[in-house]
Amino acid sequence: MFDLERWEEIFDTIGKNKLRTFLTGLSVASGIFILVVLLGIGEGMKNGISAEFEGDAANILYVWTGVTSKEYKGLNPGRRIQMKNEDYAFTAEKHKDELEYKSSVYRIWNGIVNYEKESGSYRVEGVLPDYQFLENSSMAAGRFINYKDHDNFEKVVVIGNKVKNDLFKSEDPIGEYIQLSGINFKVIGVFTDPGGEREETRVYLPLSTAQRVFNGSNNIGNLAFTLQKEENFEAALAASEKFSAELEQYLKERHSIAPDDDSAVTVNNSLENAKRFFDLMDMIKYFFWGVGICTIIAGIVGVSNIMLIIVKERTREIGVRKALGAQPLSIVTMVLHESIFVTAIAGFAGLIFSLALLEFVGPLIETNYIANPSIDFNVAITTVFILIFAGALAGFFPAWRAARIKPIVALRDE
Amino acid sequence: MIEIKDLHKSYKMGSNSLHVLKGINFSVAEGELVSIMGSSGSGKSTLLNILGMLDEADEGSYTLDGVPIKNLNEKIAARYRNKFLGFIFQSFNLISYKTALDNVALPLYYQGVKRKERIEKAMAYLEKVGLANWAGHLPNELSGGQKQRVAIARALASDPKVLLADEPTGALDTKTSYEVMDLIQGINDEGRTILVVTHEHDIAQMTKRIVNLKDGLIIDDSRVNQVRALENV
Numbered sequence: 001m002f003d004l005e006r007w008e009e010i011f012d013t014i015g016k017n018k019l020r021t022f023l024t025g026l027s028v029a030s031g032i033f034i035l036v037v038l039l040g041i042g043e044g045m046k047n048g049i050s051a052e053f054e055g056d057a058a059n060i061l062y063v064w065t066g067v068t069s070k071e072y073k074g075l076n077p078g079r080r081i082q083m084k085n086e087d088y089a090f091t092a093e094k095h096k097d098e099l100e101y102k103s104s105v106y107r108i109w110n111g112i113v114n115y116e117k118e119s120g121s122y123r124v125e126g127v128l129p130d131y132q133f134l135e136n137s138s139m140a141a142g143r144f145i146n147y148k149d150h151d152n153f154e155k156v157v158v159i160g161n162k163v164k165n166d167l168f169k170s171e172d173p174i175g176e177y178i179q180l181s182g183i184n185f186k187v188i189g190v191f192t193d194p195g196g197e198r199e200e201t202r203v204y205l206p207l208s209t210a211q212r213v214f215n216g217s218n219n220i221g222n223l224a225f226t227l228q229k230e231e232n233f234e235a236a237l238a239a240s241e242k243f244s245a246e247l248e249q250y251l252k253e254r255h256s257i258a259p260d261d262d263s264a265v266t267v268n269n270s271l272e273n274a275k276r277f278f279d280l281m282d283m284i285k286y287f288f289w290g291v292g293i294c295t296i297i298a299g300i301v302g303v304s305n306i307m308l309i310i311v312k313e314r315t316r317e318i319g320v321r322k323a324l325g326a327q328p329l330s331i332v333t334m335v336l337h338e339s340i341f342v343t344a345i346a347g348f349a350g351l352i353f354s355l356a357l358l359e360f361v362g363p364l365i366e367t368n369y370i371a372n373p374s375i376d377f378n379v380a381i382t383t384v385f386i387l388i389f390a391g392a393l394a395g396f397f398p399a400w401r402a403a404r405i406k407p408i409v410a411l412r413d414e
Numbered sequence: 415m416i417e418i419k420d421l422h423k424s425y426k427m428g429s430n431s432l433h434v435l436k437g438i439n440f441s442v443a444e445g446e447l448v449s450i451m452g453s454s455g456s457g458k459s460t461l462l463n464i465l466g467m468l469d470e471a472d473e474g475s476y477t478l479d480g481v482p483i484k485n486l487n488e489k490i491a492a493r494y495r496n497k498f499l500g501f502i503f504q505s506f507n508l509i510s511y512k513t514a515l516d517n518v519a520l521p522l523y524y525q526g527v528k529r530k531e532r533i534e535k536a537m538a539y540l541e542k543v544g545l546a547n548w549a550g551h552l553p554n555e556l557s558g559g560q561k562q563r564v565a566i567a568r569a570l571a572s573d574p575k576v577l578l579a580d581e582p583t584g585a586l587d588t589k590t591s592y593e594v595m596d597l598i599q600g601i602n603d604e605g606r607t608i609l610v611v612t613h614e615h616d617i618a619q620m621t622k623r624i625v626n627l628k629d630g631l632i633i634d635d636s637r638v639n640q641v642r643a644l645e646n647v
Contacts, residue, residue, distance in 0.1 A: 004529065005516075005523060005529075009511075012511045013511075016511070316507070317509055317510075319507075320503075320507045320509065321509075321520070321524075322488075322492060322495075323466070323468060323495060323501050323507075324495070324496065324501070324520055324521045324524055324568070324572075325492050325493065325495050325496020325497070325521055325524040325525070325572065326492060326524050327488075327489055327492045327493070327524070328488045328489060328492070329489075330524070403488075406468075406469075407468045408463050408468040408469045411468070411503065411507065
């Protein structure tokens with residue numbers, strides 16, 4: 001490795017064929033470049049999709065009901081399923097140890113909201129205090145709805161930041177009254193949501209108030225839950241799958257829905273969605289690895305080819321060396337050394353160039369599904385090992401061939 | 415020094431087999447300067463290649479300095495070549511991108527001699543062939559005679575038992591040839607065993623013994639009165 005003559009020889013052969021070596025190196029460099037950039041983009045996609053899920057608590061389970069599609073126990077299909085407060089109360093009680101946050105939702109359709117001369121149509125929902133955490137909202141001003149509001153049927157609302165900007169402009173909304181369908185509600189808080197503006201166009205009021213004021217009796221539209229945190233993703237996924245299965249079964253039994261009727265009750269398990277995305281991400285990642293490796297293989301074949309030509313050109317020299325007493329092993333290492341050197345230098349150039357690109361251009365990429373493409377240290381190290389392995393592989397066949405050259409044949413070679 | 419008994423060698427040429435050496439018996443004592451002569455196709459180069467362990471005989475025995483040379487694998491052959499033999503080729507076979515000094519040092523590199531010692535020894539041999547001032551030059555900056563002298567220095571560098579020269583003057587003009595032969599005679603005078611393959615009679619006359627080969631057999635083996643090369647320059 002630190003044999004001066006060996007290095008001299010390598011630089012000499014490289015020096016004699018600068019363009020050829022450069023072009024060969026370029027193919028390896030571009031192989032590594034493509035691999036690293038692809039992996040960086042893969043990581044960026046993962047970041048981007050993770051960011052999409054940040055909108056809500058990542059392990060949220062959301063239940064909604066629809067119309068039955070199958071006849072069951074003498075009941076016709078086409079029945080609309082309506083969940084009641086008891087459904088929520090039963091589930092909340094039965095699973096109280098597993099649940100982290102829980103809320104039921106009563107949605108008020110036709111949510112026209114007025115403040116003085118301004119008005120707008122927003123999504124208006126009666127919710128329980130936990131809903132703040134289910135939506136991952138944080139308070140910009142004032143407070144969220146609490147259980148006291150709920151118990152006392154208070155006519156208070158919490159509005160999203162966008163609603164506040166639309167209706168109040170720069171005014172302080174806390175303590176002001178807005179009208180929902182002509183009824184006054186006092187604004188007690190403004191929230192922001194990491195999910196963005198769309199999620200901030202909402203207005204929340206206490207569930208009890210919503211049901212009483214807007215003729216909801218004890219109907220509820222949705223259930224929303226999060227489960228207690230688990231050690232890892234797999235455990236969390238298993239827990240949420242178990243919970244959603246139990247919940248679905250309970251609701252189907254209670255509302256006399258055929259067990260295989262999927263349209264009447266839907267339990268949307270965001271972890272399952274997330275898993276699907278992460279699985280997809282893994283697939284994409286493997287695909288990128290595959291493409292990158294194939295590109296590197298193309299580079300290796302190039303290096304291997306060049307090394308074969310070099311060995312061919314140096315056949316006579318190798319013969320002379322053997323006549324002077326060179327062991328086959330020393331010929332092998334001579335060729336391998338050069339091949340690894342060329343691959344490693346070219347590969348590092350590609351690696352550094354691609355890392356620089358990811359470092360400086362990466363943060364500028366802001367699309368929905370790609371955020372901050374980057375590559376971690378381990379992956380960079382892995383590519384370095386791939387490089388060295390690749391160099392050895394590229395040199396192996398030429399080296400083997402060189403070692404098999406018979407001195408007598410080589411010396412005859414003109 | 416060299417003992418050869420009943421040596422046979424044939425080459426396969428497609429379906430035909432070409433019998434090149436048909437039973438050579440030959441021995442060389444230490445300090446001899448032997449020329450092997452013969453027309454092309456007589457088998458003299460094949461004989462030299464077998465002597466040089468660059469090729470292997472089909473039959474017969476070969477003993478070099480008391481060591482039987484048989485069942486060689488590449489590794490052992492390389493070690494023996496390095497230890498016992500120095501080669502001088504018609505086309506010099508210097509490594510083009512190495513200086514004269516580095517070329518001479520190469521056999522020592524393969525002996526595992528340390529760099530500093532290697533350079534010192536190589537320099538001493540370059541001085542011996544009168545090219546100390548050319549140590550830093552590349553082969554293509556040297557004349558033919560100088561190249562061959564570098565090659566001779568290289569062959570001597572590993573301090574071999576036997577020097578094998580394959581048409582050492584084949585690519586040189588007469589004057590330069592005689593200068594090279596003078597050098598070879600000088601080395602022989604110091605007691606080193608040298609075998610020279612040639613087809614030039616004047617060169618052969620400068621050795622002490624001429625072996626004549628024809629159609630794979632030795633037809634004549636006689637001592638001659640050595641002509642000193644220097645007298646003809």
